Amino acid sequence: MSTTNQHASGEESPDEHETALAAVEARVQAGLRKRTARARRAALGYPILVVVVIGLLWEYGTRAAGVPPFILPPPSLIAQSLAAHWGLLLNNGWATLVEILLGFGLSVVVGVPLAMALFLWPAFSRSVYPLLVSSQAVPKVAVAPLFVVWFGFGLLPKVLIAFLIAFFPIVINTAVGLESIEREKILLARSMGLSALDTFFKIRLPSALPTVFGGMKIAITLAVVGAVVGEFVGGEEGLGYVLLTANGSMDTPLLFAGVIALTVVGVALYLLVELAERLAIPHAALRQQARGGDTA
Amino acid sequence: MQMAAAMAPSGQVTDEVLIDIDRVTQVYASAGGAVRALDRVSMQARRGEFISIVGPSGCGKSTLMMIAAGLLPASDGTVRVGGRVVDRPQTDLGIVFQSPVLLEWRTALENVMLQAEARRLPAADAERRARSLLAAVGLAGFEHKYPHELSGGMRQRVSICRALVHTPPQLLMDEPFGALDALTRDQLVLDLQELWQSERMTVLFVTHSIAEAVFLSDRIIVMTPRPGRIAREIVVDLPRPRTLAMRDSAVFHAVSREITDFFLEQGVLRERAAGLSR
Ligand SMILES: Nc1ncnc2c1ncn2[C@@H]1O[C@H](COP(=O)(O)OP(=O)(O)O)[C@@H](O)[C@H]1O
Ligand SMILES: [Mg+2]
Numbered sequence: 311m312s313t314t315n316q317h318a319s320g321e322e323s324p325d326e327h328e329t330a331l332a333a334v335e336a337r338v339q340a341g342l343r344k345r346t347a348r349a350r351r352a353a354l355g356y357p358i359l360v361v362v363v364i365g366l367l368w369e370y371g372t373r374a375a376g377v378p379p380f381i382l383p384p385p386s387l388i389a390q391s392l393a394a395h396w397g398l399l400l401n402n403g404w405a406t407l408v409e410i411l412l413g414f415g416l417s418v419v420v421g422v423p424l425a426m427a428l429f430l431w432p433a434f435s436r437s438v439y440p441l442l443v444s445s446q447a448v449p450k451v452a453v454a455p456l457f458v459v460w461f462g463f464g465l466l467p468k469v470l471i472a473f474l475i476a477f478f479p480i481v482i483n484t485a486v487g488l489e490s491i492e493r494e495k496i497l498l499a500r501s502m503g504l505s506a507l508d509t510f511f512k513i514r515l516p517s518a519l520p521t522v523f524g525g526m527k528i529a530i531t532l533a534v535v536g537a538v539v540g541e542f543v544g545g546e547e548g549l550g551y552v553l554l555t556a557n558g559s560m561d562t563p564l565l566f567a568g569v570i571a572l573t574v575v576g577v578a579l580y581l582l583v584e585l586a587e588r589l590a591i592p593h594a595a596l597r598q599q600a601r602g603g604d605t606a
Numbered sequence: 607m608q609m610a611a612a613m614a615p616s617g618q619v620t621d622e623v624l625i626d627i628d629r630v631t632q633v634y635a636s637a638g639g640a641v642r643a644l645d646r647v648s649m650q651a652r653r654g655e656f657i658s659i660v661g662p663s664g665c666g667k668s669t670l671m672m673i674a675a676g677l678l679p680a681s682d683g684t685v686r687v688g689g690r691v692v693d694r695p696q697t698d699l700g701i702v703f704q705s706p707v708l709l710e711w712r713t714a715l716e717n718v719m720l721q722a723e724a725r726r727l728p729a730a731d732a733e734r735r736a737r738s739l740l741a742a743v744g745l746a747g748f749e750h751k752y753p754h755e756l757s758g759g760m761r762q763r764v765s766i767c768r769a770l771v772h773t774p775p776q777l778l779m780d781e782p783f784g785a786l787d788a789l790t791r792d793q794l795v796l797d798l799q800e801l802w803q804s805e806r807m808t809v810l811f812v813t814h815s816i817a818e819a820v821f822l823s824d825r826i827i828v829m830t831p832r833p834g835r836i837a838r839e840i841v842v843d844l845p846r847p848r849t850l851a852m853r854d855s856a857v858f859h860a861v862s863r864e865i866t867d868f869f870l871e872q873g874v875l876r877e878r879a880a881g882l883s884r
Contacts (some may be wrong), residue, residue, distance in 0.1 A: 330647040497677050502724035503697035505708070516711055593752060596710050 318547075325525060327438030364437050383563040391563035392570065398552065399571045402524065406548040407575055409465060409537040414530055414579075421529075428481070429488045442481065451539050458544040468548070475536035478527035479499020483525025487518030487544070530583050534576045543591030544563040549575070617767060624775065624808045625651040630683035632669050642809060643669045643834035646683065649827055653775070658819035660812045660828030662874040667812040670834065671780045674810060675701060687776070689854050697725075699765075699776040700769025704759035704784045708753040708768075714740060715749040717760075718768045725772055732771060739767040742804075744799045745856060759790035759824075761798065770805060780812045792850065795821055801845060821848055821859045828865055831874060840864060 322330070358551040369384045371377075379387055392399070412514035428435040450471065457467035491514055541550025549572045591597050614729060633642040640795050643666040651657050659667050672678035674685055674755040676696040700712055700721075708717045715736055722732030740749055743763040753761055769777055783791040795818055802809060802822075813819050819826045820842055828838040868876040 351757060376725065418838050492705075492707060494703045494705065495709075497672075498703075499676075499705055500677060500695040501675055501697060501699060502721055503695075504724040508724065512723075513709065516709070537800070591711070594709070595753065 325364065346531040380562045383566060387563045387564040388570070391561075392467065392567040395564055395567060399549070402547055402549050403464045403571050405577055406537050406541065406550065406572070407579075408473055409468040410530075410533045410575070410579060411546065412465070413536055414476050414526075414533040416469065416473040417477030417480050417529055417533065418504060418526065421477040421525075422484050425481045425484030425488065428485050432540070442478075446478055450536070454539050454543040459542070462546045463546065467543075468537050468545065471540040472533040472536030476533040476540075479525045479528040480522070481525075481533065483521045483528075484518060487521030487525075488514055491517045519591055523590070524585070524598075526583050526587075527580060531576060531581050534554045534572065534579070609711055614726060616627065620653045622653045623650045623780065624653040624655075624688060625810070626686040627837075628684050628686065630673055630680045630685065631665060632673065632678075633863075643675075644680075645833040645835045647829075647836055648683075649839070651776075651810060653808055654806045655813065655829060656809045656822055656824045658813055658823040658825075659827045659829060660813060660816060660819045661834060662831050662869070662872075664828045665768065665815070665832050666834030668780050669853075672777055674701060675778055692843070693796060696776075698774055700772070700774045701779055702762070702765050702769050702779040702782040704781040706753070706758075706765040707762055708764060710753050713750045713752055714764045715746060715755065716774065717764055718771050721768050721771045723825070735773075736771050737766065738748060739770055740764070741803075742801060744765060744793075751793045757790075759786050759794060762786065762794065766794075766798065766801070769799070770801065773807075775807055777807045777809045779808070779809065781814060781838070782811075782883055783818065784814065791815075791818070803847060816862050816865045817853065820844075820858055821853065826861070826865065828868055831872060838864070838868060 335523050365385050369386060370380075371383055372384045383391075428439060453474070454467070457470055461467040461470065481578075495513055495517065496509065499513055502513070537548065538550035538553075541548035542554060545551050549568050552571075553565055553568045556562070556568060587597060607687065627649045628647045629645060629648050630644055632642075633647050634641040634643055640814055645668075645771045647670060648656075653822065659670065661667055663677065669678065673680045674692070676685070676692040680692070686773070687696060708714075709720065712720065715733070718736040719729075719732060722736070737746075737749060740746065740763075743766065745760060745763055745767075748756065748760065753764070756764070762785075766782070769779075770779070788793065799822060809822075811819070811822060819882055823842050826838075826840045826842060827836055828840065830833065839861050842861055844852055844855065872875065
């Protein structure tokens with residue numbers, strides 16, 4: 311840089327010029343740092359503020375209006391319930407977590423290879439794809455009782471319902487991801503004499519990864535719903551079962567506590583999928599692209 | 607390298623025909639009626655020759671390129687390369703598209719090495735060559751950068767290196783600099799000339815830019831609007847290596863002028879808007 315400063319203005323030496331420029335640079339950079347720090351604080355601070363304000367309104371609103379706790383308990387009561395039923399929630403939360411993970415895992419293990427088969431085998435795709443899409447018109451929640459009839463009250467029906475709900479976005483996103491590769495990439499592979507297998511695993515599948523993960527993020531939230539529905543329909547454990555019994559005994563604070571526990575499980579699992587995505591696609595720029603893509 | 611040594615330093619090409627495109631016609635079937643893209647196009651490229659194909663958008667340049675590469679079967683006519691009829695994707699070539707088509711999860715070097723991996727070339731030799739090609743186009747020090755960390759011009763340079771790492775006898779380029787700014791284009795044109803002078807591959811270079819075509823080519827093939835036919839073949843009689851200053855030479859002007867006049871004649875260019883009168 312400093313060697314090109316021959317043309318710099320008038321009397322100041324190249325060194326002085328450099329110092330002056332460095333000062334400006336430092337000021338601009340400091341401004342950026344300040345702005346990002348402020349933005350980070352705001353990103354965390356505002357939501358907390360909103361939650362606190364709503365919590366306070368809720369707390370004092372319900373008391374002032376004399377709303378009975380079995381209709382809408384104030385947050386303090388919910389917190390008490392959370393503390394009192396800590397062990398119960400943890401045990402049942404674990405049961406639900408296992409169902410979700412098994413259901414989600416199954417939907418990945420079945421969904422991704424199924425999408426590959428759909429892609430690689432057009433005849434199979436033509437016969438199965440319409441069935442797959444129309445099967446989505448069947449409300450899976452309505453099938454849940456049938457699963458209880460077939461598979462009893464144990465773990466299996468819950469896992470299957472979670473799987474059934476979660477696997478569709480994985481299949482669709484994987485198939486779309488495999489399909490929507492840049493045409494030139496494939497032409498290039500052919501001109502390189504790359505085998506069909508190598509083209510698939512070295513180019514097509516990695517290109518599809520961001521879209522596949524987009525599907526997985528939808529799937530994990532759906533798997534939570536599936537597991538809870540399974541527990542609603544029949545079972546003796548899990549957060550869904552806790553909700554059901556709390557409802558039966560009009561223990562509304564526990565109902566809220568259960569919903570909070572479920573939310574925590576859901577968010578934790580979502581973050582886990584995001585972590586897996588981070589490991590699989592290390593470059594933030596590429597992940598961002600994908601995120602822009604799956605909202606479209 | 608050996609080939610370059612066997613060749614006259616002034617850039618003479620041999621008489622051996624490498625690429626022979628013989629009455630190639632391409633018609634695309636489409637719901638709105640058949641599209642005639644190419645109409646009996648015949649041309650030949652000699653080994654080591656640099657040929658540009660210039661023509662208006664939609665005249666079938668990319669189509670011709672695809673057919674020459676064996677990536678698209680022609681509706682009629684044949685392509686021969688080194689005497690052999692092309693009836694499947696050719697692998698004895700390098701291709702550069704308008705977009706760099708890099709794999710986002712591979713570094714610059716790894717992208718170039720994909721070509722070597724696909725061909726199972728000895729890795730150490732291939733990597734040495736990949737590095738030297740990258741250095742030759744000014745990318746020394748950027749070997750381990752990912753595509754999203756590189757500028758558009760740098761990415762296209764990587765894609766050119768990838769097309770050359772296996773020392774192919776032919777290089778097909780489809781508007782490779784079309785998406786770049788003017789200054790970057792100039793630099794890449796100079797880099798390409800240098801690569802060509804040391805590698806001596808046969809180049810088919812599709813471009814919109816008359817200046818690029820004149821600067822780089824031994825011969826320019828001018829195409830008509832769709833259905834693409836070959837209208838002219840112009841030999842560019844400028845010494846090698848060409849310098850930016852030659853863009854002001856009489857020969858350069860004469861050739862540019864000839865192509866421009868042809869496009870004016872064909873209505874590809876209009877000097878006065880039809881609807882406006884003063
Ligand atoms: N797959 C296709 N189906 C129908 N028409 C096509 C197809 N590919 C190209 N064309 C048409 O053929 C003509 C030539 O296309 P192309 O070779 O891409 O031209 P160029 O590269 O010179 O711009 C264009 O009019 C284009 O619309
Ligand atoms: Mg084109």
